[in-house]
Amino acid sequence: MVLEGFHAVKHAVRFGAELLGLWTADADELAALSARLAPDVVLSPTVVDLSALAAVVPRAQVVALARRPRQPDPDGILALPGPEPVVLLEAPRHLGNLGAVVRVAAAAGAAGVITTGTQDPWHADALRGSAGLHFALPVARSRVVRTGDRPLIALDPEGTVVGPGVIPPRALLAFGTERDGLTDELLAVADARVALPMRPGVSSLNLATAVSAVLYLGAAR
Ligand SMILES: C[S@@+](CC[C@H](N)C(=O)[O-])C[C@H]1O[C@@H](n2cnc3c(N)ncnc32)[C@H](O)[C@@H]1O
Numbered sequence: 001m002v003l004e005g006f007h008a009v010k011h012a013v014r015f016g017a018e019l020l021g022l023w024t025a026d027a028d029e030l031a032a033l034s035a036r037l038a039p040d041v042v043l044s045p046t047v048v049d050l051s052a053l054a055a056v057v058p059r060a061q062v063v064a065l066a067r068r069p070r071q072p073d074p075d076g077i078l079a080l081p082g083p084e085p086v087v088l089l090e091a092p093r094h095l096g097n098l099g100a101v102v103r104v105a106a107a108a109g110a111a112g113v114i115t116t117g118t119q120d121p122w123h124a125d126a127l128r129g130s131a132g133l134h135f136a137l138p139v140a141r142s143r144v145v146r147t148g149d150r151p152l153i154a155l156d157p158e159g160t161v162v163g164p165g166v167i168p169p170r171a172l173l174a175f176g177t178e179r180d181g182l183t184d185e186l187l188a189v190a191d192a193r194v195a196l197p198m199r200p201g202v203s204s205l206n207l208a209t210a211v212s213a214v215l216y217l218g219a220a221r
Contacts, residue, residue, distance in 0.1 A: 002124040003064040003132055006030070010038040011132035017066040023048045024062045068122060071138040077112035078148030080138075083169035084111040085218055086150065087211055090186060091117025091177045099129015100208035101175075106133035108215035113139045117177070147172050151191045154182050155214055157204045159193035166194055167218045178207055 003009050003017075013019065024030045024045040034043055050063060072079075077086055087105050092098045098121055105113050115121045121139050150172040160166075167173070174190065176182035181204070187193060196205060196213050205213070 001066045001068050001122060001127060001134075003066055004062070004124065004128050005131075006033050006037070006062050008127060008130075008132035009043065009062055009064045010034075010041050011130075012064070012066050012135045013041045013043070014038070015133070015135040017069065017132070017135045020065040020067060022046065022062070022064040023050065025050045026061055030062055066135075069135060071140060072112070074114045074140045074142035075146060075148065077114055077138045077140060078146065078150055078172065080111045082111065084109055085167070085171040085173050085215070086111050087113045087215070088145065088172055088174040089113065089115045089207070089211075090145070090174060090182055091115075092119055092207065093178050094207075095119060095123050095125035096129040097178065097207045098123075099126040099131075099134075101211045102126065102130035102137075102139055103133045104208065104212040104215060106130070106136040108212075108218075110137065110215060112137050115139075115141050116143070116145060117141075145174075145186055145189075147189075152186075152189060154187050154190035154193045155196070155210055156182055156187065156193050157195050157198065159195040161197050162194045162214070162217065166192065167214070171218070173211075173214055173218075175207055175211055 003012050022043055022045045027047045030045055087110050092115055102113050121141055127134055150170045151168050153167060153171045154174045174186055
């Protein structure tokens with residue numbers, strides 16, 4: 001996996017990533033950043049002119065390659081024990097959004113993230129969006145929507161406004177694609193269809209913002 005930027009490298013290493021290489025254009029700046037922001041993380045960079053590495057010059061001054069970790073497949077994520085929810089993204093389009101969802105799922109202590117659709121949730125742009133936090137919880141793509149033993153809770157602006165107890169333990173929290181929302185097929189099999197309240201005239205929240213609100217609402221239950 002390609003990791004770009006100090007925070008992505010820091011989080012990846014902190015959560016167990018095996019780095020295959022780490023390159024920087026400025027060893028002094030990297031050492032200063034490490035000392036200030038992540039003294040717990042030991043980095044051994046190779047200094048290189050990053051513009052010589054690729055036709056497209058990376059924006060970040062730190063770039064690493066990490067081995068993709070072995071993780072549970074989607075059914076294994078669903079089967080994880082404990083009350084923590086799993087986040088299901090139906091065919092997300094924007095990799096930055098996808099990464100932001102992984103980041104908040106890791107921060108809020110979700111059990112994992114499952115995506116459907118064509119986007120690779122481990123794409124470099126998604127890893128940049130998650131600041132490397134893909135390494136902190138299982139993230140996998142599934143061909144089909146399966147629920148395991150988890151209650152399927154559809155997050156939908158047209159749903160019933162979320163209230164206390166609406167999000168049960170072990171929920172599989174489903175969020176729709178950025179433009180069109182959840183599919184009719186998923187809504188038809190959901191155990192509940194829940195909305196975050198919004199001021200009249202506002203049609204929806206950004207995908208990652210909605211995931212964040214629901215996860216922290218659930219955590220505060
Ligand atoms: C940008 S929204 C999609 C908007 C789409 N036009 C719709 O009506 O669902 C992406 C996803 O975020 C979640 N979402 C956004 N706002 C929400 C709200 N107020 N309540 C519940 N879920 C919301 C839903 O899962 C939605 O499918």
